[in-house]
Amino acid sequence: MYGNLTKPRRLQAMLMFSSLTMPFSVAADQMSATVPLDLEKPAHAAPWQRYSSWRQTDWEHFCNLRRGVAHPVSFIQTIDTPIKGDPVNGKKLVTTRKKGNCVSCHILPGASFPGNVGINISSIGKWGLPDEFLFNYVYDARIYNPRTVMPPWGTNGVLTKTEVMDIVSYLKTLTQPVKFDSPEQNPEKRPVPVETRDNLDEFENSGMFAVDLGEKLYTQKGPKGQSCQDCHGKPEKAFAKWATNMPKVEPRLNKVLGVEEFVTRHARVTTGAEYLAQTENNLGLAVYLRYLANGQPISINTSDMNTRIALRRGEELVSRKIGQFNMACTDCHVISAGKWIRGQYLATVVGMMDHFPTYRTSRGEIWDIRKRFQWCNVSIRANDLPPDAPEYGDMELYLTVKNNGRILSVPGIRH
DSSP states (O other): OOTTSOHHHHHHHHHHHHHHHOOTTTSOOSSOTTSOOOOSSOSSOSSOOOOTTSOOOOOTTSOOSSSOOOOOOOOOOOOOSSOOOOHHHHHHHTTOTTTTOGGGTSOOTTOSSOOOSSOOOTTGGGSOOOHHHHHHHHHOGGGTOTTOOSOOTTTTTSSOHHHHHHHHHHHTTOOSOOOOSSTTTOTTTOOOOOOOSOTTOTTTOGGGHHHHHHHHHHHSOOTTSOOHHHHSSOHHHHTSSGGGGOSEEETTTTEEEOHHHHHHHHHHHHTOOOOOTTSHHHHHHHHHHHHTTTTSBOOOOOOSHHHHHHHHHHHHHHTOOBTTTTBOHHIIIIISTTSEETTEEOOOSTTSSTTOSEEETTTTEEEOHHHHHHHHHHHTTOOOOOTTOHHHHHHHHHHHHHTTTOBOOOSEEEO
């Protein structure tokens, strides 16, 4: 296989090939095998169930981060023209959140805080576009633009053909550009939101209660009569930088392990406490351990071969189109970063990880990064995964490496 290469190049090629095939157990451990962990039970409540306050639809016919392939691009749909749909219903559909909701990404008349991920189509009716083109672009924009972030509304069954015709009929009535009453309404001039609240002020950030809870749990003896403090007497010293090096590959589990899952698995075999993922106590300890490292830069070591393998998987996962909306993390946070979906500003991946877990004021609760992944999955109508899913671990690692050098400041505070 390598016979025609010089010796140095032959060695390089062999190493590159082995990096694609090497199992986690072969490379050097990144998390010392002497650290006791429960390796058998899941870190979450089993069987895992989606949060009851979230949409409970099962999107099993659409791919998620674990399995499946996106529905193929539709063939061009042949329709009778000119289209004679119902423009009144079409107007409703472009603002209905469970249907087209076109105003999330496009400027259209009558929309409150429209988005600008897509182009301004408020005067599209005078552009002279053929009906068949308009129909098929709404039905499946991938026909014309393979890299589009626009969902395939018709192909994936969000809209029926009749509904697409109604939307086209409405779009054909639009001939005047929208005039905005204020810069806040115009996504092209809307001020970029700046978080000015002091996230480490307990009067500003209710998430600071988790620090107090975590500190209490650190000294609390579990069912085995031991506490965290018994082994790690001075937490300020023992964990001054620990969280900045997480997540890490754990070969014994054949996956990437984050702080929250580490808390669950380590506590089980040391103190005997059961701190299941995304419970109040788990988040309390996870926030506390990161709080102890506040002010330090994120510093994930990527020199290990297994880390590089997980990083490649993580990069693929954040770019994978999933769900009924056929969207990827990169659609919002790379391609459309710096733009608006309705009134929500789309941030870049840099600056995303240094404040998690974070207190969501709109939800009145603390979210770890895995819960954010789950929420985004459900938002694009893809089945979410359990919080300790290996896929989420790879994504967390990839995004954290993207934030290497960012200063840790936990708990964060966001809307």
